[in-house]
Amino acid sequence: MLKNLNHLTLAASDISRSLQFYVEILGFIPHAQWDQGAYLSLGQLWLCLSKDSVDTKRDYTHYAFTIGIQDFTDFILKLRQAGVVEWKENRSEGESVYFLDPDGHKLEAHCGDLQSRLQACRQNPYQGMKFF
Template sequence: MVNGINHITISVKDIDSAFTFYKNVLELTPIMKSKRSAYFTAGQVWIALDERPNYEKSDNYAHICFNVPKEKYLHFIEKIKQNNITEWQSNQTEGNSLYLYDDSGNKLEIHFSTLSERIEYGKQHFGTDVEWFI
């Protein structure tokens, strides 16, 4: 049912330093930058940076988000929950997401929105301290 990677989130200690690295060294395409996060694209892949100033393994927000079709999302989530998965956080962003651990303790997310939907939502709800590049 998974039809691709929705986004990859990377935890960083300092958003300004990380933004410079991902933009100037790796030459990713910037989408937005705020006080604690930034979005880029690497080809067709959406990369999200999330600042964790007190970064420790326990505060690591890094995860891979898999995309499922919107019309199959609820069925897929029910199937996952039937396998007694452990969730690592409740959803706090727009849209529906399930945050789960795999059996090795890796953080995963299941979601169905697109980067363009997140951009539209962000421009309406993220506030004025966000710099948009598109």
């Protein structure tokens, strides 16, 4: 049986540029870099950057990271000072900022977790929502 997310691999057109973004802007810890990729971590997340051409989609698929409310305002300021593009405005529970990495991968920094989202949804459920 599956137990957890093992790692996330993102295509990167320029490994050095993406490594710099994930380390200097987002605070990932670098572990290894080679011509075709890099390994980084953030908490328990293992991220692999893999050299490849990037085919960004126009759907809602994105990757969300947890951020403490005490760090949220400073984080947004850091993103904006770095010229990072925001792709969506937050309309859901908890503070969130939606932004793009250098290759256009859709990312989010979110204050909250599954329990806070479910609690908000119990108070104001989405259309057709049922709980298990």
